[in-house]
Amino acid sequence: MDPSIVDGPAADLLAHGVGSRTDLPLPLGLALYGAGAAILVGFVVLLLFWRTPKLGDGRSGRPLPERLQRAADSAAVRRGLQAVALAIAVLVVVAALAGPEETSRNLAPWALYVTFWVGLVPASLLLGPVWRVLNPLRLVARLLRPLAGAPRGAGRLPALGLWPAAVALLAFVWLELVPAGRTDPDVVAGWLIGYAAVQVGAALWFGEEWFAAGDGFEVYSTLLGRLSALGRRDDGRLVLRSPLANALTTPALPGLAAVVLVLLGSTAFDGLTRTAWWQSGPGAADDVGSGTFGLAASIALVGLLYLAGTRLSGRLGGLPLGSQPRRFAATVVPIALGYTVAHYFSLLALDGQTTWILASNPFGLAGVDLFGTYGNAVDLRAVPPDLIAYVQVGAVVTGHVVGVLLAHERALRLAPRAPASDQLPLVVVMVLFTVGGLGLLFGF
């Protein structure tokens, strides 16, 4: 084998896209306390918390200053930001193709899997749907619009709901977690170019609103942005409001549950691949077959549990079953987010340093050191393991608490007079998700 590409198979043995380390297993005590707290909270919320809807709705929120609103809504600001994002994206793809061949020295895999994919989480939690504002593909589609003519499929877009985004996200998490060559810069470049081509093509056919329905990254960022304190009132006014109220304004579009379950299932699979059980058992072959199977099985398992929980709750309450899963999907986002933080916090804080080191010299040229960081070494001791463990348990338990609270409020809005026991199946499923997530972090 050509020694210059050996980092591909080497790095892919780690659980996620790239990285030099994985977290220590969670201490048993912490895992148990986390699980205990999660179970307790589930039932305390059901029995003791508010008995009438309490959170604000789409009309709630404290308006932000007009000036801020004008800047955020300004087409010029958005095009400018998208142009910057496009320039960075092009640089990353060119670096992938023309930069150093070793994964450890190439900017692209680190920029995509760590800084962009994981960094999108804190950015969206803080600032709302940032990728909707920054999405460079929106600019590309806009520039190509005169050539393509009017969007002929625009009328059919609403019927698709968020299903296209679920497919796009599945394509990304499969790339991130399964194929052996996922860290090869060439593969990263090829995937990004292919993704951009498909997305821009679909946007030219369906119109620019395609991105809000079919671009996995934008839908992910928008979904996480609903857990920020920034939202839009029904009249379009930019407001500050409680993240809990904000989360419940998520439109229950068809496919929302699929998006959430792909996110949850793929993070569960990432956790699974770090356990000794998987590495020496079903995943021992470490090939595309076992990885694809594991990813599909993880998503199917969380999906079945979720469908069973929501449908059973709906049946108890006499609600229409068909739309039941998507009505509660937004309440599972905090649980998926808790997992994501638990699994990727250390990756962003530690291996994420690599992006800033390599950004100083994206093409690996002698003597180039743009930001004076190229000579730095990654400090894998920057975050002590105790802190990582507390962040992990804290994130999972917080996600669970918020998820259960949101589901409770949603249930009260749907059926104000229904007994709390109607919510039991969904609460039990949420407890299973959380205990399962802590179990994966503990390593079973």
Next chain:
Amino acid sequence: MTGRARLLRLPAVLGMAAVLAAGCAGTDPDDGGSAAGGSTAPSAAAAAAPAEHAGHEDPERAAGRALAVDVSGGRVTGDTGRVPVELGERVTLTVTVDAADELHLHGYDLTAELVPGEPAVVTFPADIPGVFEAELHDAGTVLLSLQVG
């Protein structure tokens, strides 16, 4: 169980969790200190500097931990799988192969040339917490996962 009984138990459990949290946080005071030092010094040499991790002067551990793996016909035997070692422990890893390759320990970024039949020895202080894979660079075979901490 009544709602009142559940109400009473919640603060008790939270209180216990807080005690546990405080206890754990105090157990490893020198973790923060070690972060100040530069981390991985890329080393092509077979033996890294035998620097002892400050604060871990336990005489029993000074002897270090000897790990050995053999690779023959693609099969890995010896100390394979998940191998736990103490933070700060000195680790001596001996690797014997039947085909030329290169050893790479991720995170610590240690490498060593592997010549068939000649055991290669890498000695280093296990001073970065986490789980790190040691693998054959060319074949991509994972030899072991070093669990430090």
